Amino acid sequence: MTTDTTKTAAVTTPAGTGSRTTGLRRLTALGGIATIAATFLSWTYTDEFPGDLTVYGYPGGLQVLTLVAGALVLLYALAALDIRGLRWLAPTGTTKALRFLALGAFGTTWFTVIAIAVELGGVVNLEPGGFVAAVASAIPLVAFLLPDDTRKASRPKEIPSWAEILIIVLAFGIGLFVVTYGIDTEYAELFTGYMITAGFAVGALFKSGIMARLSVLTTKYRSIAVAAAFVAAAAFPFTQNTDQYTLIAVNILIFATVALGLNIVVGLAGLLDLGYVAFLGVGAYTAALVSGTTASAFGVQFPFWASVLTGAAVSLIFGVVIGAPTLRLRGDYLAIVTLGFGEIFRITVGNLDGVSGPRVTNGPNGVPNIPDLVFFGYDFGESHTILGIELGGYANYYLLMLLAMILVVLVFSRAGSSRIGRAWVAIREDETAATAMGINGFRVKLIAFALGATLAGIAGTVQAHVQSTVVPEMYVFAGPVPPNSAFLLAAVILGGMGTISGPLIGATLLYMIPAKLQFLQDYQLLGFGLALILLMRFRPEGLIANRRAQLEYHETGQLDTPEGTLPDSGVGTVKAGA
Amino acid sequence: MNDMTTTTETTTPVLDAGGVTMRFGGLTAVRDVDLKVNAGEIVGLIGPNGAGKTTFFNCLTGLYVPTEGTVRYKGTVLPPKPHLVTQAGIARTFQNIRLFANMTVLENVLVGRHTRTKEGLWSALVRGPGFKKAEAASHARSMELLEFIGLQDKADHLARNLPYGDQRKLEIARALASDPGLLLLDEPTAGMNPQETRVTEELIFAIRDMGIAVLVIEHDMRFIFNLCDRVACLVQGEKLVEGTPSVVQGDERVVAAYLGTPFEADTPEKAEAPAPTEAPEPKAAPEAEAPAGTDGTAKGAEPVAETPGADKAQRTTSTEGEGQ
Ligand SMILES: Nc1ncnc2c1ncn2[C@@H]1O[C@H](COP(=O)(O)OP(=O)(O)O)[C@@H](O)[C@H]1O
Ligand SMILES: [Mg+2]
Numbered sequence: 001m002t003t004d005t006t007k008t009a010a011v012t013t014p015a016g017t018g019s020r021t022t023g024l025r026r027l028t029a030l031g032g033i034a035t036i037a038a039t040f041l042s043w044t045y046t047d048e049f050p051g052d053l054t055v056y057g058y059p060g061g062l063q064v065l066t067l068v069a070g071a072l073v074l075l076y077a078l079a080a081l082d083i084r085g086l087r088w089l090a091p092t093g094t095t096k097a098l099r100f101l102a103l104g105a106f107g108t109t110w111f112t113v114i115a116i117a118v119e120l121g122g123v124v125n126l127e128p129g130g131f132v133a134a135v136a137s138a139i140p141l142v143a144f145l146l147p148d149d150t151r152k153a154s155r156p157k158e159i160p161s162w163a164e165i166l167i168i169v170l171a172f173g174i175g176l177f178v179v180t181y182g183i184d185t186e187y188a189e190l191f192t193g194y195m196i197t198a199g200f201a202v203g204a205l206f207k208s209g210i211m212a213r214l215s216v217l218t219t220k221y222r223s224i225a226v227a228a229a230f231v232a233a234a235a236f237p238f239t240q241n242t243d244q245y246t247l248i249a250v251n252i253l254i255f256a257t258v259a260l261g262l263n264i265v266v267g268l269a270g271l272l273d274l275g276y277v278a279f280l281g282v283g284a285y286t287a288a289l290v291s292g293t294t295a296s297a298f299g300v301q302f303p304f305w306a307s308v309l310t311g312a313a314v315s316l317i318f319g320v321v322i323g324a325p326t327l328r329l330r331g332d333y334l335a336i337v338t339l340g341f342g343e344i345f346r347i348t349v350g351n352l353d354g355v356s357g358p359r360v361t362n363g364p365n366g367v368p369n370i371p372d373l374v375f376f377g378y379d380f381g382e383s384h385t386i387l388g389i390e391l392g393g394y395a396n397y398y399l400l401m402l403l404a405m406i407l408v409v410l411v412f413s414r415a416g417s418s419r420i421g422r423a424w425v426a427i428r429e430d431e432t433a434a435t436a437m438g439i440n441g442f443r444v445k446l447i448a449f450a451l452g453a454t455l456a457g458i459a460g461t462v463q464a465h466v467q468s469t470v471v472p473e474m475y476v477f478a479g480p481v482p483p484n485s486a487f488l489l490a491a492v493i494l495g496g497m498g499t500i501s502g503p504l505i506g507a508t509l510l511y512m513i514p515a516k517l518q519f520l521q522d523y524q525l526l527g528f529g530l531a532l533i534l535l536m537r538f539r540p541e542g543l544i545a546n547r548r549a550q551l552e553y554h555e556t557g558q559l560d561t562p563e564g565t566l567p568d569s570g571v572g573t574v575k576a577g578a
Numbered sequence: 579m580n581d582m583t584t585t586t587e588t589t590t591p592v593l594d595a596g597g598v599t600m601r602f603g604g605l606t607a608v609r610d611v612d613l614k615v616n617a618g619e620i621v622g623l624i625g626p627n628g629a630g631k632t633t634f635f636n637c638l639t640g641l642y643v644p645t646e647g648t649v650r651y652k653g654t655v656l657p658p659k660p661h662l663v664t665q666a667g668i669a670r671t672f673q674n675i676r677l678f679a680n681m682t683v684l685e686n687v688l689v690g691r692h693t694r695t696k697e698g699l700w701s702a703l704v705r706g707p708g709f710k711k712a713e714a715a716s717h718a719r720s721m722e723l724l725e726f727i728g729l730q731d732k733a734d735h736l737a738r739n740l741p742y743g744d745q746r747k748l749e750i751a752r753a754l755a756s757d758p759g760l761l762l763l764d765e766p767t768a769g770m771n772p773q774e775t776r777v778t779e780e781l782i783f784a785i786r787d788m789g790i791a792v793l794v795i796e797h798d799m800r801f802i803f804n805l806c807d808r809v810a811c812l813v814q815g816e817k818l819v820e821g822t823p824s825v826v827q828g829d830e831r832v833v834a835a836y837l838g839t840p841f842e843a844d845t846p847e848k849a850e851a852p853a854p855t856e857a858p859e860p861k862a863a864p865e866a867e868a869p870a871g872t873d874g875t876a877k878g879a880e881p882v883a884e885t886p887g888a889d890k891a892q893r894t895t896s897t898e899g900e901g902q
Contacts, residue, residue: 410703411703414702414703414705415699415702415703418697418699418702418709418713419688419691419692419695419697419698419702419712419713419716420697420698420699420702421702422681422685422688422689422692423689423692425678425680425681425685426678426681426689426692429678429679429680429681430676430677430678430679432641432660432676433672433676433677433678434678434689435641435659435660435661436639436641436660436661436664436670436672436676437661437664437669437689437690437692437693437752437753437756438660438661438664438665438690438692438693438756439661439689439692440661441661447698447699451699
């Protein structure tokens with residue numbers, strides 16, 4: 001694909017250091033091989049450490065992650081050595097990617113070794129293989145001595161479009177596999193190792209420029225990429241044998257959908273809403289009350305489409321009722337008032353129990369026994385066999401929730417890149433100037449607020465049926481279990497404000513980490529706070545940078561459009577990641 | 579630039595502000611000011627810092643509701659809401675640049691199209707042919723305006739990354755995007771070098787030729803007297819004089835207001851006409867001015883210590899913290 005590697009090396013480095021560079025790269029490759037080899041050894045004597053790391057010749061558990069990390073190191077080291085056929089791996093240079101990968105391999109291996117020693121009570125529990133792995137995985141760290149070879153990506157080689165499409169499909173396939181692996185991790189150690197490996201590997205892919213190249217392809221074949229993403233997401237339940245992890249996935253989808261709705265309010269219109277979860281609650285309670293459960297104060301059973309519409313409508317009304325007086329306030333005041341309204345919702349439904357108030361919501365006991373959805377005789381609560389694969393009950397909800405999320409994605413991207421979306425961003429940027437440009441600030445903000453409320457309400461109607469019970473405590477401002485208002489906001493900020501993929505990734509991480517690392521419990525919020533502080537310090541635009549935010553925080557002068565070609569969608573208010 | 583509301587031969591002025599008074603508590607920032615702008619005219623508004631020029635603009639555009647007085651645009655009284663004023667046909671720029679810093683240049687101008695388009699949320703979600711047509715038309719019109727001010731090559735840059743002079747021009751383009759009948763410019767050349775100032779001068783003439791009346795606040799006297807058909811001078815909230823540039827230029831009260839010395843106080847420096855060498859003079863001037871402060875507000879006193887010749891220096895002092 002490019003001969004730049006040799007050119008840069010020859011031009012920028014004298015012959016002496018050139019051979020030193022090659023030597024270091026070879027050493028890194030050797031480290032990769034050694035790391036791979038070490039995973040075939042036994043690392044510990046007993047199978048008390050989960051994952052069975054005792055077997056020779058067969059990597060298991062965390063060893064698999066080390067194996068993957070070592071393989072990636074080897075791959076990129078070979079690419080750095082300019083091996084034919086591997087140059088496409090790193091269009092913008094290998095050194096930074098190698099450093100990330102070396103850290104990944106080192107981190108995963110050392111985490112495993114230390115975890116064995118700590119959990120089993122001492123270094124004696126390590127077999128020689130464990131030490132070998134520890135040493136081997138440290139070798140690739142020599143990548144930090146390599147000179148930086150960052151370069152501008154050269155033009156990609158022309159390949160037929162079927163191959164390009166194949167690459168997109170492959171990429172989404174790998175993505176599905178990686179995410180599924182993460183959700184399916186069975187014990188906290190494996191999940192931690194997974195986070196280390198995956199985190200550094202993804203970082204490496206970005207640094208090597210291969211992600212940028214992929215995003216050029218996904219922009220080029222936009223509809224195919226969207227379809228591939230959808231298919232990959234829809235394929236998830238088909239990879240599951242039990243409902244256990246599908247439930248996690250459903251909850252992630254609910255969380256992510258609501259976070260995306262909040263992103264309209266916060267990310268686009270700049271309205272800091274600290275009580276957003278209340279709208280999820282309004283939707284959920286509405287659906288619960290019209291679901292036909294005996295616990296409902298209303299003896300009605302709406303079909304699902306009607307209960308979705310009712311939930312959306314009631315949330316919309318609440319959004320307007322709460323928004324109309326509060327949206328005249330700016331900034332901090334709005335945040336405080338929305339926080340207050342969020343709490344009012346929770347306390348009110350906690351008191352409509354027939355004692356402190358009229359009996360509507362059963363107070364703190366909530367509305368239990370919400371029946372499963374039934375579509376034309378298709379019962380969401382039961383297992384069904386599709387394409388020869390048995391799908392559990394939650395798979396139905398997963399697919400339904402996926403549809404809801406697609407709806408929200410569509411609303412976000414379409415509203416964002418339109419006249420109204422530009423007005424939102426203008427209001428966020430400078431409200432006075434925006435009104436002087438003819439924007440009715442109040443009206444436009446109310447639309448954003450009400451739209452956000454409606455989308456959360458729709459998610460709530462599904463949530464009620466998934467959980468089969470709604471209680472006031474599900475809709476708090478802050479708590480250990482997402483979604484709550486604080487976590488929703490965190491998902492938006494962590495992922496990246498104003499983007500589509502940002503809140504999705506943020507929500508996934510914020511849901512998975514507490515769910516998988518339950519031993520953290522009390523420290524979880526502490527760690528979470530620290531992580532947010534670090535993130536805001538080093539990457540204020542969030543994990544996924546909005547095109548605009550990236551420019552905002554890291555002055556690069558102008559928009560870098562890939563290969564000088566503008567995406568033909570023109571300049572929308574939102575450039576969403578795929 | 580063709581479908582502008584061209585000058586009608588009626589005698590109704592484009593802008594007719596009558597008896598505009600703006601009080602902030604005890605401070606009267608604008609006092610009983612009348613001003614007319616006729617079709618096809620470029621009118622200048624001058625006055626020392628703190629004279630109330632920006633406040634007067636804010637009253638015209640609905641950012642402030644004047645304590646007294648009415649503002650008519652083409653004969654109809656304007657509602658005191660900024661977005662309705664823009665809708666009616668008055669667009670403005672700000673003394674302290676207020677672009678949407680994190681939007682691109684093109685997006686900034688597209689926002690300016692807001693009042694002239696009406697696609698709401700629903701049509702954005704459905705994306706029917708009407709929506710696409712309207713978006714395409716907005717893009718075309720915005721690019722046309724960017725070409726007009728010469729920023730077409732920077733359409734994809736973030737507004738915040740533009741050089742200062744370009745930011746001022748972009749504000750003008752954004753204001754023009756609302757197809758105004760009257761354009762209010764608040765110190766459009768502040769911070770510009772002489773060459774950029776000349777380009778801006780041409781730009782304002784071109785805007786006038788598009789049939790848009792212009793009301794411009796400026797401190798650069800050469801710029802104002804070249805450009806304007808009529809000039810009004812505001813001092814301590816009151817309109818001191820109004821007339822052709824030569825009349826205003828020759829009016830000794832204007833000269834005195836800018837020199838910051840009362841007529842009766844005869845400092846020898848003043849008599850010698852503004853020479854660029856009188857650096858120590860501004861120090862002395864505020865003291866000389868203080869007894870002349872009629873309504874006891876020393877507000878207008880401190881920045882008045884500038885000479886017309888030193889308008890460069892004055893520009894820099896004027897950019898901080900005032901006006902919206
Ligand atoms: N919102 C406000 N509240 C109180 N005083 C104000 C306000 N806006 C302007 N002023 C005062 O009105 C006077 C005129 O200010 P301004 O119109 O900005 O002057 P100019 O634009 O002529 O330099 C100043 O004394 C200023 O302090
Ligand atoms: Mg001013």
